[in-house]
Amino acid sequence: MNVNLYGCDGKWLMVDLGLTFANNEYPGVDLVLPDLEFIEARRKDLVGIVLTHGHEDHIGAIPYLAADLGVPLYANPFTATLIRGKLDEEGLSKEVKVNVVKPGQKLQLGPFGIELVRLAHSIPDMDACLIETPYGRVFHTGDWKLDDDQVLGKSATETEMRAIGDKGILALVCDSTNAFNAEASGTEGSVRDGLMKAVGAAEGRVIVTSFASNAARLATLGQVAKANGRTLTVAGRSLDRIVNAARQNGYLKDFPETVDFDTAMRLPGNKSLVIATGGQGEDRAALARIAFDQHQIKVTDGDTVIFSSKQIPGNEVAIGRIQNALARKNVIMVTEKQAHVHVSGHPGRPELAKMYEWIRPEMLIPVHGERRHMAEQARFGLSQGVPRALIQSNGDVVRLAPKGPSITGKERTGRLVLDGDVILPADGATIGERRRLSQYGVISVAVAVDRSWQLVGSPQVRIQGVPVEEDRDDFLSEARDEAAAAIGKERNEDKLREKIRLAVRRVATDWTGKKPIVEVMVLQA
Numbered sequence: 001m002n003v004n005l006y007g008c009d010g011k012w013l014m015v016d017l018g019l020t021f022a023n024n025e026y027p028g029v030d031l032v033l034p035d036l037e038f039i040e041a042r043r044k045d046l047v048g049i050v051l052t053h054g055h056e057d058h059i060g061a062i063p064y065l066a067a068d069l070g071v072p073l074y075a076n077p078f079t080a081t082l083i084r085g086k087l088d089e090e091g092l093s094k095e096v097k098v099n100v101v102k103p104g105q106k107l108q109l110g111p112f113g114i115e116l117v118r119l120a121h122s123i124p125d126m127d128a129c130l131i132e133t134p135y136g137r138v139f140h141t142g143d144w145k146l147d148d149d150q151v152l153g154k155s156a157t158e159t160e161m162r163a164i165g166d167k168g169i170l171a172l173v174c175d176s177t178n179a180f181n182a183e184a185s186g187t188e189g190s191v192r193d194g195l196m197k198a199v200g201a202a203e204g205r206v207i208v209t210s211f212a213s214n215a216a217r218l219a220t221l222g223q224v225a226k227a228n229g230r231t232l233t234v235a236g237r238s239l240d241r242i243v244n245a246a247r248q249n250g251y252l253k254d255f256p257e258t259v260d261f262d263t264a265m266r267l268p269g270n271k272s273l274v275i276a277t278g279g280q281g282e283d284r285a286a287l288a289r290i291a292f293d294q295h296q297i298k299v300t301d302g303d304t305v306i307f308s309s310k311q312i313p314g315n316e317v318a319i320g321r322i323q324n325a326l327a328r329k330n331v332i333m334v335t336e337k338q339a340h341v342h343v344s345g346h347p348g349r350p351e352l353a354k355m356y357e358w359i360r361p362e363m364l365i366p367v368h369g370e371r372r373h374m375a376e377q378a379r380f381g382l383s384q385g386v387p388r389a390l391i392q393s394n395g396d397v398v399r400l401a402p403k404g405p406s407i408t409g410k411e412r413t414g415r416l417v418l419d420g421d422v423i424l425p426a427d428g429a430t431i432g433e434r435r436r437l438s439q440y441g442v443i444s445v446a447v448a449v450d451r452s453w454q455l456v457g458s459p460q461v462r463i464q465g466v467p468v469e470e471d472r473d474d475f476l477s478e479a480r481d482e483a484a485a486a487i488g489k490e491r492n493e494d495k496l497r498e499k500i501r502l503a504v505r506r507v508a509t510d511w512t513g514k515k516p517i518v519e520v521m522v523l524q525a
């Protein structure tokens with residue numbers, strides 16, 4: 001969930017505006033957004049937003065937050081295509097201006113001179129951001145790797161990168177994701193041979209799951225399908241979007257025509273290859289629905305599923321659930337641990353060392369990854385001769401010049417959640433209440449009293465999520481009795497409501513050891 005702010009002479013430049021996906025910490029929520037409180041209070045000084053590439057953690061929050069900031073966006077053609085698609089879906093195309101930055105084009109946004117520098121990554125057209133200021137130049141890498149066999153697109157050459165370094169770089173703000181990896185990430189082209197072998201060895205239907213945004217992998221799979229005499233089917237809306245965006249920008253020209261699900265299922269299994277979303281275990285993605293027989297594409301004994309992606313930490317349980325479902329069908333599974341079917345889009349140590357050598361920064365500011373990754377890159381950079389390094393945390397105000405780097409302050413950062421169509425604080429009352437509901441359950445009590453505050457009829461008690469199961473009727477009976485007994489001679493409605501709440505919760509605690517939420521409604525007849 002990337003948002004970076006660069007400040008100079010009272011003006012601010014934003015680089016990227018991404019989101020992340022919710023976990024069980026946020027019940028009922030799918031998307032988590034950054035809280036932009038700091039820059040929203042300074043929006044009159046924000047000169048623009050530059051986007052490095054089209055991954056969700058870099059552009060995903062744009063439809064929800066960019067309109068309120070009221071500044072133009074700047075992105076390369078492929079990334080701009082993806083952004084415009086998102087804005088169209090939300091009906092915001094006229095409210096947010098997206099400027100396309102072409103190769104070699106330079107921008108001047110307030111005190112910031114901007115030049116985009118093409119680097120390789122697992123999505124087409126990833127651009128580092130070279131930021132020129134009166135106080136020095138910053139090279140913000142975005143997500144990157146070195147790849148001399150990219151399959152799609154071209155990156156800046158070593159000569160071009162050294163030329164950037166020759167002009168002097170104050171700070172290298174650099175991707176730390178694979179800082180512990182002793183080996184280089186590997187080329188996208190090298191995956192072709194591994195996939196060719198894996199698909200060639202398969203006797204039945206083949207399903208390949210990969211990150212939908214990896215258009216180069218899609219191009220490779222198109223070649224693999226052709227070479228093995230298999231038709232190609234695409235399963236997943238995000239894949240459709242990427243294919244369309246890539247074609248609009250001159251990529252995937254040789255991608256074979258795809259066949260629909262029904263046609264694929266009528267073909268012999270050994271004549272079909274399906275590219276499916278869901279390699280990270282997403283419940284509603286195509287692979288999960290295939291694994292649990294909720295999709296038109298079916299797999300059976302002897303079919304093969306190839307996981308052409310890395311297992312992202314935190315997704316192990318979700319991925320394992322799908323793999324277990326596939327194993328019950330006697331499906332053959334191939335992962336990156338068994339065959340060369342995936343390479344990372346982030347730099348290992350050899351690539352980091354080359355970047356330091358080419359750029360020759362005065363200081364290194366690691367970003368991306370967790371704290372341990374950034375700390376490791378700082379250590380590695382210093383060992384490779386970078387003069388200075390600083391490890392930052394969310395909210396740190398980092399002075400780069402003059403006399404940097406140093407942390408000079410701390411600003412509040414936080415998270416927002418998209419709950420249905422409403423944006424809320426991630427640590428606010430709504431999510432807090434929902435967590436308590438999910439942990440403890442809820443009891444609703446309604447009592448009717450007459451004008452003299454005497455009970456009318458029997459209290460009504462309803463429960464949700466309270467673990468009484470077989471003893472439900474006995475529990476409800478005791479809860480009703482205690483609610484009635486709590487009324488006594490109380491004549492103040494608020495005090496009466498609280499006495500009933502405590503009495504019913506005591507019953508629940510005695511029966512279950514838990515303290516559910518108890519809501520009480522008093523009706524006066």
